[in-house]
Amino acid sequence: MSQIANPFIRTNDQSFETGCYSSAFAICSGHLTEAGWMEIQDLAEHADTSLLLFECFTLPDSDAVGFKLIRTPWIDEHLCNVMGHGLSTLQAKQEEEFPPEVIRLLILAAQADVRFLIFDPNGFVLEGLPLFDC
Structure with missing residues (x-):
């Protein structure tokens, strides 16, 4: 994955200085x-994500799809310690089940120690990420 600025990391947020993560x-x-x-809306209801380090779910009465990211941050050093393999191995497993564009966003979020990521048609446009339609 090419190195880009991670839009999930908020450098002006004081919580990062105090060690309060998992946003x-x-x-x-x-x-x-x-x-x-469309694919993640279907996968959220049917996919087995137990080995992918995330859980996905739909939100009742909403078109949103949520992801609970497990064992963050997803960086090589941490993943090797807890899983016995690095990010590239995890990413390959995840992309067998989910679209690469979704996995790319999950990885960016997990590298920033985000715990929950919700994709919502009415959600925030995050500067630095491509925008296809909103």
């Missing part, structure tokens, strides 16, 4: 292609 983001589903958005 939550609700971002616009427009950061996904239409095909990717």
Whole structure:
């Protein structure tokens, strides 16, 4: 994965200085292609994600799809300690089940120690991420 500035890391947020991590983001589903958005809506109800280090779920009475990211941050050093393999191995496993564009966003969030990521048609447009439709 190419090195880009991670839009999930808020450098002006005091919580990072105090060690208070595990934030939550609700971002616009427009950061996904239409095909990717449709696919995760279906996968959230049917996919087995037990070995992928995330759980996905739909939100009742909403079009949003949520992800609970497990064992963050997803960086090589941490993943090797807790899983016995690095990020590239995890990413390959995840992309067998989910669209690469979704996994790319989950990885960016997990590298910033985000615990919950919600894709919502009415969510926040996160500067620095591609926007397909919103």
